Amino acid sequence: MTGILEKLYASLTLGAVLVLAAIFWYNGYRTPHADQWLPFFVWLHVLSGITWIGLLYYFNLVQTPILPTIPAELKPGVSKYILPEALFWFRWSALATVVAGLIVAQLNGTLHDALKLAEPVRSIGFGMWLGLIMAFNVWFIIWPNQKKVLGIVKVDDAAKAAAGRVAMLTSRINFVLSLPMLYFMVAYRFLG
Numbered sequence: 001m002t003g004i005l006e007k008l009y010a011s012l013t014l015g016a017v018l019v020l021a022a023i024f025w026y027n028g029y030r031t032p033h034a035d036q037w038l039p040f041f042v043w044l045h046v047l048s049g050i051t052w053i054g055l056l057y058y059f060n061l062v063q064t065p066i067l068p069t070i071p072a073e074l075k076p077g078v079s080k081y082i083l084p085e086a087l088f089w090f091r092w093s094a095l096a097t098v099v100a101g102l103i104v105a106q107l108n109g110t111l112h113d114a115l116k117l118a119e120p121v122r123s124i125g126f127g128m129w130l131g132l133i134m135a136f137n138v139w140f141i142i143w144p145n146q147k148k149v150l151g152i153v154k155v156d157d158a159a160k161a162a163a164g165r166v167a168m169l170t171s172r173i174n175f176v177l178s179l180p181m182l183y184f185m186v187a188y189r190f191l192g
Contacts, residue, residue, distance in 0.1 A: 019043070041103045048096035053178055055090040060175040064168060079150060087146055094138040098131060123191040127184035134174045134181065141170045 004010045023040060024030075063086075067078065105111035105128065114125035147153045148163035155163065 038104065038107045041100050041107065045097060045100035045104055048093045048100055051089060051093035052097050053182070055086055055093065056171065056174055056178060058086070059090075059171055064171070083146075084150060087143065087150075091138050091143050094135045098135045101128065101131065121188070123184045124188040127181050127188065130177050130181035130184065134177050137170050137174050142167050142174075145170070 004014055019040075027036060063078070063083075067075070070078065102111060105114050105124070110121045110124065113119075114121045114128050117125040117129070144153075145163040145167035148155045148160055149167060151160075
């Protein structure tokens with residue numbers, strides 16, 4: 001067992017297998033009907049969202065403020081090892097959050113009305129639109145600019161610095177948008 005727990009992806013796989021086993025056990029070992037998958041997609045939406053927003057907060061509250069104080073000889077450890085891995089989880093958890101959230105809204109029968117910001121799901125609709133904007137920023141602004149910063153896309157030093165600034169500012173925009181997004185997602189239970 002410790003061999004599994006010492007390996008990240010083995011641990012992740014074990015957790016996922018346990019979730020699926022619990023779903024089938026709960027359903028008497030029968031394949032759940034489509035509507036019975038709703039709790040799974042809500043769980044996936046919450047798990048992915050925690051990962052995405054947790055990394056967003058890590059970047060904005062920890063990494064970006066502390067990076068200028070790190071000695072120059074230690075900065076490659078961040079840019080070559082920590083940042084690429086964090087950005088991998090950041091962008092894919094953003095996509096998983098959006099896809100799972102759209103599936104949840106569809107299974108609930110609220111997707112169309114939420115996207116139109118119609119009553120009684122206006123609150124969740126605001127949260128959805130903010131999340132969609134944030135996910136767009138991750139994939140089409142932050143990640144392309146971070147590829148320049150990381151050297152995946154070769155650019156000169158001036159372009160690399162400019163790309164870093166655009167990525168940071170867009171990440172900060174997402175940080176700001178995450179506050180009302182989370183509010184509207186939670187408020188849905190109370191406001192409709």
